[in-house]
Amino acid sequence: MDSFATSILSQPYILRSILAIILIAINASVTGSFTIFRNVSFLVAGASHAALAGAALAIVLGMYGIINLNPIVGGAIFAVFTALAAGYAAKDEGINTAIAISFAMSMSLAILFISMIREYAARVWGLLMGDLFLLTDYDLVLMTISTLFVIIVAIIFYREFLFVSFDMEGALAYGINATFVNYLLLTIIAISVVVMLKGVGAILVFAMFVAPAAAANEVARKISDVFILAFIIAALSGFFGIFVSFYAEISPGAIAALLASLIYFLSVAFKKFQKFQKIG
Amino acid sequence: MKPIVVKDVEFSYNGERILENVSFSVDEGEFVAIMGPNGSGKTTLLKLILGLLKPKRGKIEVLNLNPWESREKIQNYIGFMPQKEHISSKFPILVKDVVLLGKAARKKFSKLTKDDEEKAKEALRAVGLEDYWLKRFNELSGGQQQRVLLARALAVEPKILLLDEPFNGVDIPSQDKIVELMDELARKGVTIMMVVHNINPLLHHIHKIVLLNKRLIAFGSPFEVLTAEKMVETYGSSIPIIVCEEGYAHPLFGDTHG
Numbered sequence: 001m002d003s004f005a006t007s008i009l010s011q012p013y014i015l016r017s018i019l020a021i022i023l024i025a026i027n028a029s030v031t032g033s034f035t036i037f038r039n040v041s042f043l044v045a046g047a048s049h050a051a052l053a054g055a056a057l058a059i060v061l062g063m064y065g066i067i068n069l070n071p072i073v074g075g076a077i078f079a080v081f082t083a084l085a086a087g088y089a090a091k092d093e094g095i096n097t098a099i100a101i102s103f104a105m106s107m108s109l110a111i112l113f114i115s116m117i118r119e120y121a122a123r124v125w126g127l128l129m130g131d132l133f134l135l136t137d138y139d140l141v142l143m144t145i146s147t148l149f150v151i152i153v154a155i156i157f158y159r160e161f162l163f164v165s166f167d168m169e170g171a172l173a174y175g176i177n178a179t180f181v182n183y184l185l186l187t188i189i190a191i192s193v194v195v196m197l198k199g200v201g202a203i204l205v206f207a208m209f210v211a212p213a214a215a216a217n218e219v220a221r222k223i224s225d226v227f228i229l230a231f232i233i234a235a236l237s238g239f240f241g242i243f244v245s246f247y248a249e250i251s252p253g254a255i256a257a258l259l260a261s262l263i264y265f266l267s268v269a270f271k272k273f274q275k276f277q278k279i280g
Numbered sequence: 281m282k283p284i285v286v287k288d289v290e291f292s293y294n295g296e297r298i299l300e301n302v303s304f305s306v307d308e309g310e311f312v313a314i315m316g317p318n319g320s321g322k323t324t325l326l327k328l329i330l331g332l333l334k335p336k337r338g339k340i341e342v343l344n345l346n347p348w349e350s351r352e353k354i355q356n357y358i359g360f361m362p363q364k365e366h367i368s369s370k371f372p373i374l375v376k377d378v379v380l381l382g383k384a385a386r387k388k389f390s391k392l393t394k395d396d397e398e399k400a401k402e403a404l405r406a407v408g409l410e411d412y413w414l415k416r417f418n419e420l421s422g423g424q425q426q427r428v429l430l431a432r433a434l435a436v437e438p439k440i441l442l443l444d445e446p447f448n449g450v451d452i453p454s455q456d457k458i459v460e461l462m463d464e465l466a467r468k469g470v471t472i473m474m475v476v477h478n479i480n481p482l483l484h485h486i487h488k489i490v491l492l493n494k495r496l497i498a499f500g501s502p503f504e505v506l507t508a509e510k511m512v513e514t515y516g517s518s519i520p521i522i523v524c525e526e527g528y529a530h531p532l533f534g535d536t537h538g
């Protein structure tokens with residue numbers, strides 16, 4: 001058996017998975033952090049399951065020859081739609097309830113569509129579980145384009161996003177088109193979620209997306225540190241997942257998500273300990 | 281020119297009438313308090329003046345403009361401090377960034393100058409928190425956070441200040457300091473409307489009071505407005521009123537042993 005280091009070069013699937021982890025870590029950092037700031041982590045679960053329904057619908061439509069849509073694109077449309085609908089239903093209060101309802105709705109739709117496409121259902125289940133080692137070049141291109149889009153929007157609207165996350169009313173009063181900015185933020189969060197979907201799957205997206213930024217947010221001294229730390233935590237967890245699954249046949253996404261969640265709990269404990277020391 | 285004119289304004293949320301028959305006008309450099317029980321429409325009134333809500337009937341003019349139609353224009357002259365319950369500070373935003381947010385948004389986030397920073401520092405000094413410039417906002421006490429939000433409103437050098445319960449959780453010496461600052465700003469021509477529950481710390485400094493309970497109960501000088509009758513009409517229970525040495529009528533909220 002080859003060593004891990006030589007396989008990186010000889011096995012394209014490992015190289016692809018490493019590239020995917022870097023892209024995932026960028027999303028976990030940029031939009032993951034804003035998810036924490038805006039306090040909408042539940043949206044990640046909502047959007048990822050909506051994406052499942054969207055992907056399933058795309059397959060159904062293709063099966064009946066109505067329209068030929070890439071399942072991931074179908075997923076993205078559904079995820080963004082869910083994010084906007086939740087944002088609309090909630091205005092700025094109680095967004096989590098609105099997300100919970102749309103979560104329930106999209107799961108029902110996903111199961112409904114999947115039941116219509118029995119023979120292709122595996123493709124949708126693939127999105128539920130994800131697989132870092134089964135990514136195609138095409139997947140990577142899609143992931144890269146979406147990630148670039150997310151980064152550009154986040155750079156242009158950085159301060160607006162912060163202001164809206166901090167206080168919606170203040171943002172409105174100081175002349176920010178807060179409604180638009182809020183929808184835009186929810187949209188790029190949904191897009192980021194879909195970027196990750198193929199790699200880590202709908203079930204684990206939540207951990208890979210929310211845990212690194214949440215952990216970073218606990219220990220960071222300033223906002224820029226949250227972005228940097230979130231990237232590092234997500235990338236390390238991802239690489240570790242790939243490394244372990246190279247030697248043992250376990251899901252790399254599961255290892256990565258597990259590690260990211262562990263780091264979150266450790267950083268909460270670290271924060272508590274720091275406070276305790278200050279008092280003591 | 282009166283900077284704020286409100287005429288026969290009516291407003292409803294989802295068909296439920298929140299404000300009706302509200303008329304008053306405020307002169308330049310006037311310091312006005314808004315009082316009324318919870319849910320009486322105080323925040324709603326401020327949002328109408330800011331142009332964030334559209335009156336169902338009646339007319340509002342802010343600096344001679346219709347705030348709903350010319351929101352961007354009038355907002356350039358207004359410093360606003362929201363009620364703190366509506367703020368989320370789960371992330372490590374620095375005090376300095378919070379104070380500069382208003383100014384930065386005004387400038388459409390083009391580069392802030394040294395002068396903007398100086399103004400922001402000055403505003404923070406005005407609320408007595410000059411040493412907190414680089415502290416994390418979410419590690420301050422509730423009252424300190426409140427004062428930072430006030431500094432954000434001051435930092436835009438407003439012609440009109442709209443403050444929604446700026447004293448919640450703020451200690452008495454800081455309240456006094458802020459009232460003195462308002463006094464000074466009003467004398468320089470800044471028009472101030474401030475929602476308060478306890479009028480006493482500012483009673484000697486304000487020019488007018490708006491007494492609200494879903495409609496305008498009274499508008500005028502403290503002497504005209506703070507009467508036993510009007511308090512009953514507003515709050516639904518009698519509130520003892522004590523006249524101090526300087527002749528001001530002080531309502532004694534929850535302090536019946538006074």
Ligand SMILES: Nc1ncnc2c1ncn2[C@@H]1O[C@H](COP(=O)(O)OP(=O)(O)OP(=O)(O)O)[C@@H](O)[C@H]1O
Binds near residue numbers: 317319320322325363
């Ligand atoms: N966004 C909203 N949608 C529907 N109703 C609202 C909304 N905001 C406020 N209300 C209602 O309008 C009424 C007045 O609210 P407002 O916030 O103006 O009261 P307030 O005088 O500021 O009260 P408080 O002292 O509690 O701050 C309340 O009955 C409230 O329930």
Ligand SMILES: [Mg+2]
Binds near residue numbers: 322363
């Ligand atoms: Mg209010």
